[in-house]
Amino acid sequence: MSLKVIQWATGGVGRAAIEGIIAHPDLELVGCWVHSEDKAGRDVGTICGLDPTGVTASNDIDALVEMAADCVMYSPIMADPSLVSRLLASGKNVVTPLNWFYPGQRDVADLEQACRTGNSSLHGSGIHPGGITERFPLMVSALSSAITHVRAEEFSDIRTYGAPAVISDIMLFGKTPEQAAASPMVKFLGAGFMQSMDMVATTLGFAVDPEAITRHEVAVATRNIPSPIGDIAPGLVAAQRFTWQYTVAGEPVITVRVNWFMGEENLEPAWTFGAEGERFEVEVTGDPPAHVTFHGWHPESIAAGLERNPGIVATANHCVSAIPYVCAADTGIRTYLDLPMIAGRAAPGLSK
Numbered sequence: 001m002s003l004k005v006i007q008w009a010t011g012g013v014g015r016a017a018i019e020g021i022i023a024h025p026d027l028e029l030v031g032c033w034v035h036s037e038d039k040a041g042r043d044v045g046t047i048c049g050l051d052p053t054g055v056t057a058s059n060d061i062d063a064l065v066e067m068a069a070d071c072v073m074y075s076p077i078m079a080d081p082s083l084v085s086r087l088l089a090s091g092k093n094v095v096t097p098l099n100w101f102y103p104g105q106r107d108v109a110d111l112e113q114a115c116r117t118g119n120s121s122l123h124g125s126g127i128h129p130g131g132i133t134e135r136f137p138l139m140v141s142a143l144s145s146a147i148t149h150v151r152a153e154e155f156s157d158i159r160t161y162g163a164p165a166v167i168s169d170i171m172l173f174g175k176t177p178e179q180a181a182a183s184p185m186v187k188f189l190g191a192g193f194m195q196s197m198d199m200v201a202t203t204l205g206f207a208v209d210p211e212a213i214t215r216h217e218v219a220v221a222t223r224n225i226p227s228p229i230g231d232i233a234p235g236l237v238a239a240q241r242f243t244w245q246y247t248v249a250g251e252p253v254i255t256v257r258v259n260w261f262m263g264e265e266n267l268e269p270a271w272t273f274g275a276e277g278e279r280f281e282v283e284v285t286g287d288p289p290a291h292v293t294f295h296g297w298h299p300e301s302i303a304a305g306l307e308r309n310p311g312i313v314a315t316a317n318h319c320v321s322a323i324p325y326v327c328a329a330d331t332g333i334r335t336y337l338d339l340p341m342i343a344g345r346a347a348p349g350l351s352k
């Protein structure tokens with residue numbers, strides 16, 4: 001019998017999740033919440049540029065909370081923990097790329113209570129965080145002994161990110177270095193990455209120093225750089241590097257880094273992605289060391305990325321693939337440490 005799934009929001013992740021739910025042999029799309037008025041009442045398939053699904057998009061939160069379903073794939077732009085609590089208390093499991101990767105004691109009492117009320121579970125997934133920064137390093141770490149350092153790093157060209165308001169107003173590209181120094185991304189991204197670092201530190205048993213290191217570096221344009229927010233003029237921020245680090249007695253033991261560049265030309269300092277180009281990396285320094293590079297999650301071209309970004313699709317798939325495991329899990333917030341190995345499924349036509 002299929003597990004009934006409601007998709008919450010139809011942005012990039014949401015549209016890819018709908019494709020993933022439709023392709024998954026164990027899942028059935030039964031509902032969809034949309035933010036924009038003009039999407040409400042339309043067939044969900046049509047909103048996603050797919051064949052009609054027979055499922056009508058709705059902006060009626062109460063009706064969707066009441067709807068019978070096994071799981072909600074929750075991917076709006078910002079998380080509303082009180083709404084997530086309502087969904088959990090209504091008996092629906094929730095999978096999301098927004099938060100709760102490994103929350104520990106961070107403000108989760110209400111969510112845990114909602115899980116108990118609804119006999120449901122909550123799982124945070126994704127790629128960065130939600131994959132590259134904790135699940136994959138921990139998997140790879142099992143092949144090393146005497147581990148001294150774990151690194152997870154993203155190298156991405158932000159020209160393929162089709163959200164100009166976010167790039168300009170939140171990421172603070174195209175601003176002065178002084179303005180960018182106040183970027184809320186350090187706190188916003190750090191809230192997720194610190195959970196990943198906690199999962200790695202706790203599982204590997206590092207006796208980390210109490211304060212994590214956070215670093216935010218910028219590179220400026222040396223000539224006009226075309227970007228989704230128009231030309232970035234010389235002297236303004238055109239590349240950013242964020243680093244979060246745990247140390248033991250001052251020596252780095254866990255490093256998470258994000259390199260976001262508007263291309264690789266005309267930057268000062270002259271940062272580049274190196275010969276391997278855009279990628280995600282996981283490195284475990286131990287005996288023996290391991291170095292894993294993930295390609296395929298960056299688009300072939302800027303135009304292709306703006307149309308359908310593989311990193312966004314991978315994020316959605318990681319969440320969707322988790323749904324059967326989360327629905328079968330014990331009540332509560334369930335991280336990768338609690339769930340069995342999560343896997344994808346064979347393509348329709350190739351499956352049993």
Ligand SMILES: NC(=O)c1ccc[n+]([C@@H]2O[C@H](COP(=O)([O-])OP(=O)(O)OC[C@H]3O[C@@H](n4cnc5c(N)ncnc54)[C@H](OP(=O)(O)O)[C@@H]3O)[C@@H](O)[C@H]2O)c1
Pocket residue numbers: 009010011012013014034035036039075076077078079097098125126127128129130163312315
């Ligand atoms: N963990 C990871 O690796 C990872 C990776 C990628 C993304 N994410 C996170 O996933 C979330 C979704 O990303 P995305 O790429 O799908 O973003 P997106 O394309 O910008 O879509 C955002 C969605 O939120 C809706 N929305 C807009 N304003 C809203 C509001 N005030 N309240 C509720 N919903 C609102 C939009 O509705 P309309 O379509 O109707 O405008 C849209 O469906 C983001 O929080 C992002 O940070 C996580």
